[in-house]
Amino acid sequence: MDEKSVPTTRFEEHRPHLRAVAYRMLGSISEADDAVQETWLRYDRTDTREVENLGGWLTTVVGRVCLNLLRSREQRREDPLESRFPDPVLGREGVVDPEQEVLLADSVGLALMVVLAQLSPAERVAFVLHDLFAVPFEEIAPLVEKTAAATRQLASRARRKVQGQAPAPDRDLARQRAAVDAFFAATRTGDLDALLAVLDPDVVLRSDGGALRARQNVVLTGAATVAGQAVMFRSLAPFVRPALINGAAGVVVVGANGKPVSIMAFTVVDGTIVAIDVLVDPERLAWLDLAAFGA
Incomplete structure (x- = not known):
């Protein structure tokens, strides 16, 4: 394989996962794609040969990109996503779409996305990364500029809001x-x-x-x-x-x-x-x- 193509190939292996993370963070498919592209640019500029867990490294990078976008929304006083619906992902029953399956893995119903939009940027990052993608609090803490204990509290507060407003739907x-x-x-x-x-x-x-x-x-x-x-x-x-x-x-x-x-x-x-x-x-x-x- 061409040495120049190795980084691209390694990144592409993780793209579907990164897109799923970004969609849950931002509630926008187009912005999620932009966040993944920004993650690629940061990856391309960084020497990751010593990174043992590239998937984990990329997940924290896309988390940081999304956090910056969420904070930017607040600073510009844009209407946050609780005033409008997140982008719905549409499908037909009985029709398998592999790309959608990855995007919606572990169930991310629209009601959950609506509630996630009501969280603060830090709460959303902590909850999505830890509860939905099992990223340790120690790795999330630097992103939200808090201690691991404080980050745990952020996720706990977000979890209570989610459980109260977006109960888990029937799986059947x-x-x-x-x-x-x-x-x-x-x-x-x-x-x-x-x-x-x-x-x-x-x-x-x-x-x-x-x-x-x-x-x-x-x-x-x-x-x-x-x-x-x-x-x-x-x-x-x-x-x-x-x-x-x-x-x-x-x-x-x-x-x-x-x-x-x-x-x-x-x-x-x-x-x-x-x-x-x-x-x-x-x-x-x-x-x-x-x-x-x-x-």
Whole structure:
């Protein structure tokens, strides 16, 4: 093998993993790709011949790049990602996409991504690197400029927020789909009792309409409230197309004109829906490739 190609080959072996780390950090696929590219540039400028664990070294580098981007968002006073949804990863049931499988390994549902966006940059880095990728606190501490003990506390605080707002969904995709199908069957007929039966009493519905549909940037809580809202939009029920949203059962809603109306992600726990995340921002819907769903 050409000596000049060795560094590139070694890096490419780790690219899918680095992209997965960056996506969880940033909630943006395009920014994740930019972070991985920056990691490559730093790797290319560094003599890593003495690095024993290149994967671990690269993971901490991409973590530092992402932390800088997250802090930059705060400094520029941008709207953080809790005010808009992270980029959803779309797939079709029964269709295996190896690239998506790597990106979503260990389950990273949209509800979890929404909660991660509410963490401080340091909390997010500590939680993602340690809890999702098993990086030791001793290696994370220099990134967030804290001691290992303080970094452990950061991750612990983030973990409590995540567990409280993004419970682990059912792993059985068929069980998830059954709950989603029951939701739309009840919506289609306007059966309020059936809706209440499939919704957790404390269900949360989050809707992101972006700048063009700002009135739809809402958070609703409680089964009765969410069920009442769902019945109002039952005319859309015939246009739902089953989809995988970040690896979980969801739908793409395509209107009679063939244009995308929304993407709906569901978090199902013990057979009931505990969270519904709805993307209705036309600008972001237009950016997504929905051709496989008839859009």
